[in-house]
Amino acid sequence: MRVRTDDRRRAIIKAAKDIFRDVGFERASMAAISAKVGGSKATLYGYFKSxxxxxxxxxxxxxxxxxxxxxxxxxxxxxxxxxxxxxxxxxxxxxxxxxxxxxxxxxxxxxxxxxxxxxxxxxxxxxxxxxxxxxxxxxxxxxxxxxxxxxxxxxxxxxxxxxxxxxxxxxxxxxxxxxxxxxxxxxxxxxxxxxxxxx
The missing domain is CATH 1.10.357.10 (Tetracycline Repressor, domain 2)
Known part of the structure; x- marks a missing residue:
């Protein structure tokens, strides 16, 4: 279970890095990041509070x-x-x-x-x-x-x-x-x- 959790966190970070690099901090949204990595915003907020x-x-x-x-x-x-x-x-x-x-x-x-x-x-x-x-x-x-x-x-x-x-x-x-x-x-x-x- 822990391996899957760590893999998911790494996937979220990778997706976030791509979006932050492409559009910048201001224009990036948690919705866009969750869409890129797959899953809901609620799941994303389970890993990162903001x-x-x-x-x-x-x-x-x-x-x-x-x-x-x-x-x-x-x-x-x-x-x-x-x-x-x-x-x-x-x-x-x-x-x-x-x-x-x-x-x-x-x-x-x-x-x-x-x-x-x-x-x-x-x-x-x-x-x-x-x-x-x-x-x-x-x-x-x-x-x-x-x-x-x-x-x-x-x-x-x-x-x-x-x-x-x-x-x-x-x-x-x-x-x-x-x-x-x-x-x-x-x-x-x-x-x-x-x-x-x-x-």
């Missing part, structure tokens, strides 16, 4: 596999913290700088003032999910004798900001990044380790 929620899921869907691969890099069982953070950082910036991810971010910024729920859905499915994974990793690091992390959540936010410095803001504006990804990640990891490694 068009905003479905739009968010459709936008995030293309990044889902890459996002999970990214999270898997935060392996707390590996002893070399710098190596884990560096590998994660490079993969993270590669994903964030991709055309798909930049498109999602720009759309979220553009649409959120008019559609508060859309921004919330996009944030929950994208940045928040990543921050939760980084926070879990920081929580694991806080148990190590060589690391001193009093607040894993703030440490996760700080590491994310360090990674994005000089990279994300220019790219969102269509300008070149201030640094290469490798340089930015090396600097971010170095700063983070100096701040949180126990002396």
């Amino acid at each position: 068009k905003d929620e479905l739009f968010a899921a459709a936008m995030i869907d293309a990044l889902e596999d890459q996002g999970q691969d990214l999270i898997d890099l935060l392996d707390a069982s590996r002893p070399d913290v710098e190596e884990v953070l560096h590998r994660f950082g490079l993969a993270y910036l590669t994903l964030l700088a991709s055309p798909e991810a930049l498109s999602v971010t720009r759309t979220a910024i553009a649409e959120s003032p008019a559609r508060e729920r859309l921004g919330e859905h996009l944030y929950a499915l994208g940045p928040q999910r990543g921050l939760d994974a980084i926070t879990d990793y920081m929580r694991a690091l806080s148990a190590r004798e060589d690391m001193e992390i009093a607040d894993p959540q703030i440490a996760a936010h700080q590491f994310k900001v360090l990674l994005e410095a000089g990279i994300m803001e220019p790219l969102l504006f269509g300008a070149p990044a201030a640094f290469t990804a490798d340089y930015a990640v090396t600097a971010a990891v170095s700063t983070f380790i100096k701040a949180y490694r126990r002396n």
Whole structure:
């Protein structure tokens, strides 16, 4: 039964992506999406409570596999913290700088003032999910004798900001990044380790 449910959800997202791409968010309707995938609007609303929620899921869907691969890099069982953070950082910036991810971010910024729920859905499915994974990793690091992390959540936010410095803001504006990804990640990891490694 679960397989059929997951397959149906994927089919709805695929149909929604096609319609959003063809006619845009404003002109797309839940009726058109349900007609394309087959079934009723009631069935569609059983999977997604609103068009905003479905739009968010459709936008995030293309990044889902890459996002999970990214999270898997935060392996707390590996002893070399710098190596884990560096590998994660490079993969993270590669994903964030991709055309798909930049498109999602720009759309979220553009649409959120008019559609508060859309921004919330996009944030929950994208940045928040990543921050939760980084926070879990920081929580694991806080148990190590060589690391001193009093607040894993703030440490996760700080590491994310360090990674994005000089990279994300220019790219969102269509300008070149201030640094290469490798340089930015090396600097971010170095700063983070100096701040949180126990002396």
